[in-house]
Amino acid sequence: xxxxxxxxxxxxxxxxxxxxxxxxxxxxxxxxxxxxxxxxxxxxxxxxxxxxxxxxxxxxxxxxxxxxxxxxxxxxxxxxxxxxxxxxxxxxxxxxxxxxxxxxxxxxxxxxxxxxxxxxxxxxxxxxxxxxxxxxxxxxxxxxxxxxxxxxxxxxxxxxxxxxxxxxxxxxxxxxxxxxxxxxxxxxxxxxxxxxxxxxxxxxxxxxxxxxxxxxxxxxxxxxxxxxxxxxxxxxxxxxxxxxxxxxxxxxxxxxxxxxxxxxxxxxxxxxxxxxxxxxxxxxxxxxxxxxxxxxxxxxxxxxxxxxxxxxxxxxxxxxxxxxxxxxxxxxxxxxxxxxxxxxxxxxxxxxxxxxxxxxxxxxxxxxxxxxxxxxxxxxxxxxxxxxxxxxxxxxxxxxxxxxxxxxxxxxxxxxxxxxxxxxxxxxxxxxxxxxxxxxxxxxxxxxxxxxxxxxxxxxxxxxxxxxxxxxxxxxxxxxxxxx
Amino acid sequence: xxxxxxxxxxxxxxxxxxxxxxxxxxxxxxxxxxxxxxxxxxxxxxxxxxxxxxxxxxxxxxxxxxxxxxxxxxxxxxxxxxxxxxxxxxxxxxxxxxxxxxxxxxxxxxxxxxxxxxxxxxxxxxxxxxxxxxxxxxxxxxxxxxxxxxxxxxxxxxxxxxxxxxxxxxxxxxxxxxxxxxxxxxxxxxxxxxxxxxxxxxxxxxxxxxxxxxxxxxxxxxxxxxxxxxxxxxxxxxxxxxxxxxxxxxxxxxxxxxxxxxxxxxxxxxxxxxxxxxxxxxxxxxxxxxxxxxxxxxxxxxxxxxxxxxxxxxxxxxxxxxxxxxxxxxxxxxxxxxxxxxxxxxxxxxxxxxxxxxxxxxxxxxxxxxxxxxxxxxxxxxxxxxxxxxxxxxxxxxxxxxxxxxxxxxxxxxxxxxxxxxxxxxxxxxxxxxxxxxxxxxxxxxxxxxxxxxxxxxxxxxxxxxxxxxxxxxxxxxxxxxxx
Numbered sequence: 008x009x010x011x012x013x014x015x016x017x018x019x020x021x022x023x024x025x026x027x028x029x030x031x032x033x034x035x036x037x038x039x040x041x042x043x044x045x046x047x048x049x050x051x052x053x054x055x056x057x058x059x060x061x062x063x064x065x066x067x068x069x070x071x072x073x074x075x076x077x078x079x080x081x082x083x084x085x086x087x088x089x090x091x092x093x094x095x096x097x098x099x100x101x102x103x104x105x106x107x108x109x110x111x112x113x114x115x116x117x118x119x120x121x122x123x124x125x126x127x128x129x130x131x132x133x134x135x136x137x138x139x140x141x142x143x144x145x146x147x148x149x150x151x152x153x154x155x156x157x158x159x160x161x162x163x164x165x166x167x168x169x170x171x172x173x174x175x176x177x178x179x180x181x182x183x184x185x186x187x188x189x190x191x192x193x194x195x196x197x198x199x200x201x202x203x204x205x206x207x208x209x210x211x212x213x214x215x216x217x218x219x220x221x222x223x224x225x226x227x228x229x230x231x232x233x234x235x236x237x238x239x240x241x242x243x244x245x246x247x248x249x250x251x252x253x254x255x256x257x258x259x260x261x262x263x264x265x266x267x268x269x270x271x272x273x274x275x276x277x278x279x280x281x282x283x284x285x286x287x288x289x290x291x292x293x294x295x296x297x298x299x300x301x302x303x304x305x306x307x308x309x310x311x312x313x314x315x316x317x318x319x320x321x322x323x324x325x326x327x328x329x330x331x332x333x334x335x336x337x338x339x340x341x342x343x344x345x346x347x348x349x350x351x352x353x354x355x356x357x358x359x360x361x362x363x364x365x366x367x368x369x370x371x372x373x374x375x376x377x378x379x380x381x382x383x384x385x386x387x388x389x390x391x392x393x394x395x396x397x398x399x400x401x402x403x404x405x406x407x408x409x410x411x412x413x414x415x416x417x418x419x420x421x422x423x424x425x426x427x428x429x430x431x432x433x434x435x436x437x438x439x440x441x442x443x444x445x446x447x448x449x450x451x452x453x454x455x456x457x458x459x460x461x462x463x464x465x466x467x468x469x470x471x472x473x474x475x476x477x478x479x480x481x482x483x484x485x486x487x488x489x490x491x
Numbered sequence: 492x493x494x495x496x497x498x499x500x501x502x503x504x505x506x507x508x509x510x511x512x513x514x515x516x517x518x519x520x521x522x523x524x525x526x527x528x529x530x531x532x533x534x535x536x537x538x539x540x541x542x543x544x545x546x547x548x549x550x551x552x553x554x555x556x557x558x559x560x561x562x563x564x565x566x567x568x569x570x571x572x573x574x575x576x577x578x579x580x581x582x583x584x585x586x587x588x589x590x591x592x593x594x595x596x597x598x599x600x601x602x603x604x605x606x607x608x609x610x611x612x613x614x615x616x617x618x619x620x621x622x623x624x625x626x627x628x629x630x631x632x633x634x635x636x637x638x639x640x641x642x643x644x645x646x647x648x649x650x651x652x653x654x655x656x657x658x659x660x661x662x663x664x665x666x667x668x669x670x671x672x673x674x675x676x677x678x679x680x681x682x683x684x685x686x687x688x689x690x691x692x693x694x695x696x697x698x699x700x701x702x703x704x705x706x707x708x709x710x711x712x713x714x715x716x717x718x719x720x721x722x723x724x725x726x727x728x729x730x731x732x733x734x735x736x737x738x739x740x741x742x743x744x745x746x747x748x749x750x751x752x753x754x755x756x757x758x759x760x761x762x763x764x765x766x767x768x769x770x771x772x773x774x775x776x777x778x779x780x781x782x783x784x785x786x787x788x789x790x791x792x793x794x795x796x797x798x799x800x801x802x803x804x805x806x807x808x809x810x811x812x813x814x815x816x817x818x819x820x821x822x823x824x825x826x827x828x829x830x831x832x833x834x835x836x837x838x839x840x841x842x843x844x845x846x847x848x849x850x851x852x853x854x855x856x857x858x859x860x861x862x863x864x865x866x867x868x869x870x871x872x873x874x875x876x877x878x879x880x881x882x883x884x885x886x887x888x889x890x891x892x893x894x895x896x897x898x899x900x901x902x903x904x905x906x907x908x909x910x911x912x913x914x915x916x917x918x919x920x921x922x923x924x925x926x927x928x929x930x931x932x933x934x935x936x937x938x939x940x941x942x943x944x945x946x947x948x949x950x951x952x953x954x955x956x957x958x959x960x961x962x963x964x965x966x967x968x969x970x971x972x973x974x975x
Contacts, residue, residue, distance in 0.1 A: 125744045126857035126888070148748070170693050181691060183700075184668060199948050206887040207665060207853045207929040209654050209704055211941055211953045211971055216667075216700030220693055237751040260609045264632070267721040267795035268752060310794075311751035312801065369691045373610035403690040404610070445691040457695055464683050468960070469695045475959040476952070487695055 060106035078196025091165025097450025133164025149235035152179035170220035172446035177402035188232035194477040239309035248298035273402040280396035362418035369445035454489035543586035562680025575649025581934025617648025633719035636663035654704035656930035661886035672716035723793035732782035757886040764880035846902035853929035938973035
């Protein structure tokens with residue numbers, strides 16, 4: 008069964024005309040979109056797996072407006088789906104097909120309220136686009152470290168709600184690790200003012216970690232206090248060809264020994280998706296055109312001192328040890344950006360090769376080679392000719408274990424095998440002590456996986472938390488937890 | 492009112508002889524201590540503020556035994572206080588005075604179950620002593636970064652339950668940031684097996700962050716999957732004299748610019764507690780005997796390359812800018828350890844100067860000078876002659892704003908002013924957007940502060956969490972939350 012065929016998550020009454028009128032009065036005409044053409048970009052999931060319906064896209068302009076909207080929804084028993092940049096990949100941010108869920112977009116709340124370079128913090132509203140946050144930090148001489156392919160449209164609230172990852176987790180942690188405090192509208196419409204910008208604060212339960220990663224099921228994040236890192240003054244990057252994923256693991260361990268925490272990114276790329284990117288995306292160049300691979304690593308160091316020598320030493324050692332086939336150092340910023348364009352284009356490029364089934368999985372770092380070898384064999388036993396496109400954040404044990412359809416198979420036939428392939432891959436991941444969702448979250452896509460791969464004790468704890476924070480079940484119902 | 496005079500937290504029935512007999516049968520004679528002399532070290536809080544009573548110290552030898560003990564306590568409605576190394580400073584780990592609470596020590600569960608240097612993780616039981624975990628990591632060529640004065644006796648379960656801080660938070664985060672997964676016995680005696688060693692795992696709510704920092708009120712942590720960092724191959728340290736806390740803030744900002752994340756520690760020390768340490772602790776030497784201060788900073792860089800030059804450059808610039816009065820670089824490992832012995836001895840040394848009132852507070856980093864200046868004036872207006880001993884983790888905005896009694900005042904008279912002084916300091920901290928408990932937690936000591944300085948919405952959320960995870964209220968009752 009393809010995810011698009013799954014039943015809608017909720018069975019709630021649609022908001023009445025009266026309630027919609029009152030909602031509209033709260034946010035005013037600038038905060039109200041009910042023209043189908045204007046609503047369309049909010050309703051379609053990025054990969055096209057879902058297209059939802061909603062009576063209106065409500066766009067509050069302030070925290071108080073969000074609180075009033077949620078308060079009214081609570082009173083009327085209406086379900087709400089908060090949305091940021093709509094770049095999610097598990098259907099958490101689009102409303103259901105039946106038109107009962109009200110979409111609340113945070114896009115208008117896009118103010119950076121404050122920035123403190125000396126103290127290393129910033130307060131940004133939920134609707135701030137990640138790239139704008141990065142730029143504001145850079146202009147203040149600091150780094151906001153989160154970096155991912157969709158940074159030009161992903162928004163802070165969604166990034167926190169899904170605990171986004173990206174290419175710098177190895178060095179700086181996930182989004183939740185960059186959050187010092189939160190402002191949240193609770194499911195009853197009250198506001199939790201938790202925007203503390205403290206690096207240490209042991210005063211009771213860590214509420215910010217409850218809302219971070221909750222995918223909008225426990226409230227609506229309206230603003231965040233974020234931590235800023237020192238701006239690395241130097242970077243050095245290399246593109247490396249290796250014979251196997253085992254060799255990549257060896258290189259990773261050696262790089263950590265050699266460069267310590269100056270190692271900022273270690274991205275593994277298989278030759279198949281690399282070929283897709285070179286074929287379909289404009290202006291891409293193979294950094295090592297004569298190398299066989301079939302594995303490549305993009306490795307980057309960052310820090311306060313020049314790093315080319317440290318990186319060259321590492322690669323020289325690895326070449327000598329036979330761990331590496333070939334390596335290209337970025338000799339300019341343009342070349343370094345070229346490496347990253349290739350890496351960031353992998354997901355987009357795969358769209359050009361027909362339907363894909365993607366597994367955003369993680370395992371203990373040492374088990375990445377086993378995941379790839381055994382996962383490849385499993386998928387090929389189910390769909391011979393499937394084109395394996397693994398790539399991802401090796402240093403985090405997080406591989407996007409993606410599969411494109413065989414050249415001679417229709418999209419539809421391939422997608423019909425979704426559950427079969429996903430179960431095989433996720434069973435393997437579970438056997439290796441891994442996660443069926445490393446970065447993207449659960450959303451609508453993986454609620455059954457949550458129940459399948461997590462213990463009854465664990466799911467039961469989550470259900471109790473949902474029940475106590477959102478007893479009426481109006482916040483993103485059916486996301487993360489299929490019941491409630 | 493001194494904390495020791497506050498009423499016992501609970502009013503529960505003491506365990507019956509029958510229940511005690513069944514408890515003893517679960518853990519066996521090796522896990523049972525009811526001899527007063529053997530129990531004594533478990534019952535007295537480190538600073539001597541509380542001495543509790545308990546029918547027995549129960550020391551389970553396995554997770555299953557912990558589960559059976561908690562299950563029986565739940566059945567009988569008995570309150571439980573879990574205890575690690577008993578190094579806590581807020582009374583969270585000692586039982587109440589009325590003898591109704593059963594102390595469960597995790598000290599026998601001290602096995603490191605597994606270590607994976609290539610993947611950078613370790614699984615340690617709750618009773619492992621921090622220093623042993625550090626040593627095991629070092630022997631595997633990795634760093635376990637948590638470091639604090641009590642590391643020779645503090646245990647992993649308690650360190651996680653209190654989200655311990657220490658001197659490396661600036662670089663590596665607090666204890667919760669080092670926890671990948673947890674094994675927890677829930678208040679109904681069931682076990683949550685959440686020992687995943689994954690760097691990314693977005694599968695529902697972040698349960699580990701709920702139990703981390705919960706101070707034993709939501710369950711008993713029995714084991715943890717911990718992250719290991721690369722072992723820095725080089726360190727460079729300096730002891731610096733400065734005229735003011737403002738100058739220290741300037742130096743901190745400059746150090747972050749200059750050394751980036753190679754800056755591992757930035758500890759601020761006032762001349763008063765430094766003098767206490769030099770006077771009372773054996774073998775201490777002033778690194779800058781002719782410097783006036785009255786402020787000193789211990790600054791340390793760590794990384795994969797030699798760092799003396801980078802540190803010297805920083806200090807030369809700071810000297811030239813008039814930011815710094817004088818500086819001593821550690822020229823040997825012995826000298827570097829000497830600097831740290833001074834720093835780590837500050838708290839111990841203060842004991843020799845009579846009663847003290849300590850405030851473990853944090854503010855936004857940029858507000859540290861304001862906290863110190865205004866806080867000093869406040870305290871002196873309440874108790875003229877009080878000896879101010881501020882020191883701490885400047886880079887985290889976390890100052891131990893400690894006050895020793897005036898030379899000519901009795902301990903008792905001074906401690907009678909506890910609440911008056913604490914309220915003044917905590918009000919100031921609140922005004923600066925800070926926290927009344929940066930590192931130590933709430934325990935029994937600060938439940939009233941939690942209610943005073945956190946909003947009703949925030950405390951209400953915590954109460955709901957407590958209620959839903961521990962509906963019978965048997966886990967560390969009265970700690971963190973005064974009701975429930």
